[in-house]
Amino acid sequence: MTRRRDPWLRPGRHSVVTGGSSGLGLEISRQLVxxxxxxxxxxxxxxxxxAAAESLRARAASGTEVGTLSVDIGDADGVVGALGTLAGTHPFELLVNSAGIMREGYFETLPATAFTEVMDINFHGTVKVIRAALPHLPHPGGRIVTIASIAGLTGVFGYTPYCAAKHALVGFTDALRFELEPQGLEIHLICPGEFDSPLVAALDATRTPENRAHTLTIPKVDVAQIxxxxxxAVDSGREQVIPGRIPALMSAGRRLFPxxxxxxxxxxIAAVYRGPRTSRRP
Structure with missing residues (x-):
């Protein structure tokens, strides 16, 4: 797709950001307002x-509105109702899918629920939000941003649930782009590496040493830069971004020289390998 010269994001537009109360979703919201x-x-x-909305209002440009919707993205009917009601009074042109969870551990010892939970939120939840938002986005002119991960482009030790969901999200987004472009909607796929966030802070308390070593093969990028x-990408029309110069180069190297x-x-991994020590769980 030809890149635009004029920024698409400008005062007067309205965006919906899932997972916007913390982490990358909150930082994207800060920069939007x-x-x-x-x-x-x-x-x-x-x-x-x-609390997030209050902090955004303190940073918002004059005339910029900040609202909230308390809804579980796993609840398809709830999302449909919430976005339908919102669109009736405050039409929106941009949807940013940033909600997600992480589960990490040795495959043998992770509970089966780790896989269903991560897939339900990171993949199925995103699909539900897009389906609910699609009738309300302008055709043409709407924009959808999906936050995936470098873990959706490669495998990472300890991230079997997370990689599975993010790989699914990357494939879904690529396919969806072909379907929605003829309707005048643009789809942007963002694949960051690891960055400091509440999710990562919680993970650090229990993560395996192999995961830490393998993940940090790619250096962290500041959340503001992401x-x-x-x-x-939304302004320029760029379809896919791996934020950070070094992560982008390393990702390209992995693709070219697997x-x-x-x-x-x-x-x-070998330098720190410990392996699973607990008994298997169903």
Whole structure:
């Protein structure tokens, strides 16, 4: 798709951001309201939503609105109702899918629920939100941003549930682009590496040493930079972004030289390998 010269994001537009009460979703929202783009945050926890909205209003450009929707993206009917009601009074042009969860551990010892939980939120939840938002986005002119991960482009030790969901999300987004482009909608896929967030902070308390070593083969990128490159993609019309110069180069290297990428990963893992120590669970 031809890239635009004029920024698409401008004052007066309205965006919906899932997972907008924390992490990358909140940072994207901060940068949107600073540009004068109104934001409605969609997440489950009402108290966290209220705190996030208050912090955004303190940063928002004049005339910019900040709203919240307390809804579980796993509840298809709830999402349909919430977005339908919102669109009736505050039409929106941009949907940012940033909600997600992480589960990490040795495959043998992870509970079966880890796989269903991660897939339900990271993949099925995103699909439900897009289906609910699609009738309300302008055709042409609407924009959909999906936050996936470098883990959706490669495998990572300890991330069997997370990689499965993110790979599904990457394939879904690529296919969806072909379907929606003829209707005048643009789809943007963002694949960041690991970055500091509440999810990662919680993970750090229990993550396996192999996961830590393998994941940090690709250096972290500041969350503000990831958000900036995400919004730059919307402005320019860029279809896929791996934020950060080094992660983008390393991802390209893995794609072009997969054997070398696997060798580096195996060496990082071998240096700290411990393996599963607990008994198997169903």
């Amino acid at each position: 600073a540009r004068g783009v109104s934001v409605t945050l969609l997440a489950r926890d009402e108290s966290r939503l209220a 958000a900036t490159q995400t919004l730059d 054997a070398t990428g696997r060798m580096i990963g195996r060496r990082k």
